Amino acid sequence: MKMGDISYRIKVPLMFTLVILITASVVTLALTWRAYEELREEVFNNAVEIGSVLSNSLPNAMLHDDLWGAYRLVQAAEGWPGETSSRLLVVLDKDGRIYVSNRPKELAVTTRLRAHGAELARVEAEVLRLTGDLGPRPYEYPNDQRLYVILPMLSDGVAMGTLVIGYDRALFWPRFIAIVERVVVSALLVTVLLLPFGWYLGNRMVKPLGHLANCMSKVGRGSNEEITCDLRQGKDEIGRLGTSFQQMLGELDEKERLESGMLASERLAAVGRLAAGVAHEINNPLGGMLNALNTFRRYSETDTLGRETFDLIERGLQQIRETVSALLVEANPRSHSLSPKDVNDVRMLLLADVSRKQIRLDWRNCLEGDVALPSTPIRQVLINLSLNAVQASPEGGAVHCLVENRENRLCLRVVNEGPDISREQKLSLFEPFSESATGNGLGLWVTYQLVHQLEGIIEVRSRGGRTQFVVELPIKEA
Amino acid sequence: MACLLMAGNLMANSEKTYRIGLTAVILTDQTSFLKEWQDYLSSSLRRPVRFIQRQTYEEVTDLLLGGDLDAAWICGYPYVRNREQLELLAVPLFNGEPLYRSYLIVPATDTGSREIADLKGKVFAYSDPNSNSGFLYPQVSMIREGIEPNHFFSKTFFTWTHRDVVKAVADGVAQGGAVDGYVWETLSRHEPALTAGTRLVSKSPLFGFPPLVVRRDISREDFYALRNALLKMESVTEGRRLLQRLNLDGFTEGEDSLYDGVAESVRILEGAQ
Numbered sequence: 001m002k003m004g005d006i007s008y009r010i011k012v013p014l015m016f017t018l019v020i021l022i023t024a025s026v027v028t029l030a031l032t033w034r035a036y037e038e039l040r041e042e043v044f045n046n047a048v049e050i051g052s053v054l055s056n057s058l059p060n061a062m063l064h065d066d067l068w069g070a071y072r073l074v075q076a077a078e079g080w081p082g083e084t085s086s087r088l089l090v091v092l093d094k095d096g097r098i099y100v101s102n103r104p105k106e107l108a109v110t111t112r113l114r115a116h117g118a119e120l121a122r123v124e125a126e127v128l129r130l131t132g133d134l135g136p137r138p139y140e141y142p143n144d145q146r147l148y149v150i151l152p153m154l155s156d157g158v159a160m161g162t163l164v165i166g167y168d169r170a171l172f173w174p175r176f177i178a179i180v181e182r183v184v185v186s187a188l189l190v191t192v193l194l195l196p197f198g199w200y201l202g203n204r205m206v207k208p209l210g211h212l213a214n215c216m217s218k219v220g221r222g223s224n225e226e227i228t229c230d231l232r233q234g235k236d237e238i239g240r241l242g243t244s245f246q247q248m249l250g251e252l253d254e255k256e257r258l259e260s261g262m263l264a265s266e267r268l269a270a271v272g273r274l275a276a277g278v279a280h281e282i283n284n285p286l287g288g289m290l291n292a293l294n295t296f297r298r299y300s301e302t303d304t305l306g307r308e309t310f311d312l313i314e315r316g317l318q319q320i321r322e323t324v325s326a327l328l329v330e331a332n333p334r335s336h337s338l339s340p341k342d343v344n345d346v347r348m349l350l351l352a353d354v355s356r357k358q359i360r361l362d363w364r365n366c367l368e369g370d371v372a373l374p375s376t377p378i379r380q381v382l383i384n385l386s387l388n389a390v391q392a393s394p395e396g397g398a399v400h401c402l403v404e405n406r407e408n409r410l411c412l413r414v415v416n417e418g419p420d421i422s423r424e425q426k427l428s429l430f431e432p433f434s435e436s437a438t439g440n441g442l443g444l445w446v447t448y449q450l451v452h453q454l455e456g457i458i459e460v461r462s463r464g465g466r467t468q469f470v471v472e473l474p475i476k477e478a
Numbered sequence: 479m480a481c482l483l484m485a486g487n488l489m490a491n492s493e494k495t496y497r498i499g500l501t502a503v504i505l506t507d508q509t510s511f512l513k514e515w516q517d518y519l520s521s522s523l524r525r526p527v528r529f530i531q532r533q534t535y536e537e538v539t540d541l542l543l544g545g546d547l548d549a550a551w552i553c554g555y556p557y558v559r560n561r562e563q564l565e566l567l568a569v570p571l572f573n574g575e576p577l578y579r580s581y582l583i584v585p586a587t588d589t590g591s592r593e594i595a596d597l598k599g600k601v602f603a604y605s606d607p608n609s610n611s612g613f614l615y616p617q618v619s620m621i622r623e624g625i626e627p628n629h630f631f632s633k634t635f636f637t638w639t640h641r642d643v644v645k646a647v648a649d650g651v652a653q654g655g656a657v658d659g660y661v662w663e664t665l666s667r668h669e670p671a672l673t674a675g676t677r678l679v680s681k682s683p684l685f686g687f688p689p690l691v692v693r694r695d696i697s698r699e700d701f702y703a704l705r706n707a708l709l710k711m712e713s714v715t716e717g718r719r720l721l722q723r724l725n726l727d728g729f730t731e732g733e734d735s736l737y738d739g740v741a742e743s744v745r746i747l748e749g750a751q
Contacts (some may be wrong), residue, residue, distance in 0.1 A: 064634070065635070066636075067633065067635035067645060067651070068603070068635050068636060068638070068642060068651070071646070071649075100651065104650040105585075105587075105647055105649070105650035108601070108650070108653075109601045109633060109651060109652070110601060110632045110633050115675040267626040419703050
C-alpha cells in the first residue's frame with residue numbers, strides 16, 4: 001500500500017502521532033543530554049567535596065604510611081552501602097601505584113592501575129600526565145564504565161599522591177529511564193488527547209474533498225444540472241475550491257448548453273432548409289397536378305369509378321399539400337398586433353382539456369396593452385406550448401402559463417409537472433416527426449420555426465418533475 | 479597543654495575512682511558492654527571504676543607507667559618489656575586456661591597458602607607493634623625460618639586492633655594477617671560474617687593470655703580489691719553473664735612464668751635487630 005493510497009482521515013492523525021513522536025524524541029534527547037551534563041557536574045562537585053573532606057586526613061595518613069587509616073577514610077567516603085556500586089575511590093602513591101582503594105579485592109594494594117584493564121590503564125596514564133597539576137580534573141573516555149575525577153592529595157602544597165574517584169555511568173540510567181518514562185507518558189497522553197482531534201481535523205479536511213471528488217466523478221456522465229455539490233464556499237483553500245468548482249460547473253453547463261443549443265439550431269436550420277426546399281419542389285408540381293386534376297374533373301365526363309378515383313387522388317394531394325405547408329412555417333407579419341385578449345383567447349381554448357384532466361391552470365397574463373408583435377404566430381406558439389403542457393401534465397397536476405412584457409421582450413413561460421424530458425429527447429425535441437413527439441410531431445417544430453422567424457429564442461429546462469419552456473421575443477418598435 | 483589538663487583530671491579523680499586502661503586485646507568497640515562491666519565493677523568495688531581506652535597499646539602502657547591508670551589490660555609483650563615496673567593483677571581464663579594463640583589468617587579466597595612463607599611479596603596486616611599475637615609472634619616465626627621480616631612482604635601496615643586485622647584480610651586490603659586467636663574466635667561468634675571472609679592458616683604455640691597488670695607501687699589494698707573483684711566474677715551471676723559476653727571463663731591470679739614464651743620471642747626479635 002502506497003502512502004498516496006491512504007486516506008487523509010488516517011494520514012492526518014498519523015502525522016499528528018509522527019509529530020508527537022519526533023517532538024518526544026527531541027525532548028528526550030535534550031533532557032537526556034542535560035541530565036548527563038548535570039550528572040557530570042554533580043559528579044565533579046561531589047568528587048571535589050570528597051576531595052576537600054579528605055584533603056587533610058588522607059595526605060596525612062599517606063605521610064605516616066598509615067594504610068589502614070587511609071583505607072578507613074576511603075571506605076567512609078564511599079558512602080552508604082546502597083551506593084557502593086557506583087563510586088570507586090583509589091588512592092595512588094607518588095609513583096602511581098595503588099596505595100589503597102575501596103575495592104581492595106579487585107584493585108589490590110601496591111599493584112598498578114594498568115594491571116586492571118584498559119579503562120584504568122588510561123586513567124593511570126592521565127594521572128601520570130597530570131602530575132604536577134594541583135587542581136581537580138575530570139576525566140572521561142567514551143564507552144568507559146565510569147566517569148573519573150582526579151584529585152591530587154596535597155600535604156603542605158606537596159603532592160603526596162592522587163585520589164581518583166570513579167562514578168559508575170550506570171548512575172545515569174535511572175535518571176535516563178525516569179526522563180524517558182516521563183516523556184513517553186506525556187507523549188502518550190498528548191497522543192491520546194490529540195488523536196481524536198486529528199481524526200476530527202482529518203475528517204473535516206477530507207469531507208469537502210471527498211465530496212468534491214464524488215461530484216467531479218459525476219461531471220461528464222450526465223447533465224451537469226443534475227450535479228448538486230453544496231461545497232462550503234469561503235476564502236480558505238477548500239472554500240475557494242468549492243467556489244471554483246461551482247463556477248466551473250456553471251461554465252461547463254453554460255458551454256454545454258451553448259453547444260447543444262448551437263448544434264440543435266444548426267440542425268434545425270438544416271432541417272428547415274431541407275424542408276423548405278423539398279416543400280417548394282413538391283409544391284410546384286403539386287399545384288400543377290391539383291390544377292390539372294381540377295380542370296380534368298370539370299371538363300371531362302367520367303364514370304363513378306373514375307370520379308371516386310380522382311376524389312381519392314385529390315384528397316391525397318391535398319393532404320400532401322397540408323403537410324408540406326405545415327412544414328413550411330411562415331409567420332404572417334401581416335396579422336394585427338398582439339393584445340391581452342389574444343392571450344385570453346388561448347386560455348379559453350385550453351379550458352376543455354384542463355377541466356377534463358382536472359388540471360389546475362395557473363394563467364397569468366401580465367400584458368397591459370398591445371404589443372408590437374404579430375398576434376397570429378404568437379397565439380400559435382402559446383397554443384402549442386400550453387396544449388403540450390396540458391397533455392404532458394398528469395391528472396390533477398398544475399400547469400403554469402406566464403405572459404409578460406419585460407424590457408422590450410415578450411416573455412412566455414409554460415410550466416408543467418409531467419415527467420422530465422431526458423437529455424436524449426431534448427436533442428431532437430424541436431425536430432419534425434421526432435421519435436419522441438406525440439401527435440403529428442410538428443407542434444414543437446412549428447413553434448421553433450415561428451420563434452426563430454421572429455428572431456426570438458426558445459429554451460427548455462426539465463428537472464425534478466418540472467418542465468419549463470421559455471420563449472423570449474424581441475419587440476421591435478415600429 | 480591538653481595533655482596536662484587531661485592528666486590533671488585523671489589525678490584529681492584518683493582518690494575516688496579506679497582507672498582501668500583497656501587495649502584492643504579484647505573487642506573494645508562494644509561500648510554498651512563495657513558500660514555494663516564498668517558498672518558491675520563499680521558496685522563490686524564500692525568505688526567508681528572508669529575504663530580508659532587509647533588507640534595503641536603503647537599509649538595505654540605509657541599511661542599506666544606514668545601513674546595515670548591504676549590498672550590496665552595489656553598484651554603480654556608490653557608486660558614482658560616492663561616487668562620491672564609492672565605486676566600481674568589477673569590473667570583471663572580462655573577455654574579454661576590462661577592461654578591463647580596467635581592466628582595467621584588469609585582471605586577466604588586464598589585457598590593455597592599453608593604457612594607464612596607462602597605470603598612472600600604480599601601485603602600483610604599487623605595489629606599493633608606492641609602486640610604479641612599481632613606482631614611479635616609472626617615476626618619471630620619468620621626470623622626462625624630465616625626470613626627477613628622487613629623485606630619479605632611488599633607492604634605491611636598496622637590496623638591497631640585485632641578486629642581490624644580480620645577486616646583488612648576479609649576486605650582484601652591485606653593478603654595475610656596476624657591476629658589474636660581469642661579475638662578471632664570471639665569474633666567468629668559475634669560477627670561470623672566477618673571471620674567467614676578469612677581463612678585460618680596456622681595457629682601459634684600457646685602463650686600467656688594478655689593480662690591485667692598494675693604498677694608495682696600500687697597500694698596492696700587497691701591491688702587486692704581489684705584482683706578480688708575480677709576473680710569473684712565467675713562466681714556471681716552478673717559476673718558470669720559479663721564473662722560470657724567477653725567469651726572468657728573467668729580470671730586467675732596467674733604466674734609470671736606464663737609469659738616466658740613471650741619473653742623468649744622478645745629476645746629473638748631484639749637479637750635479630
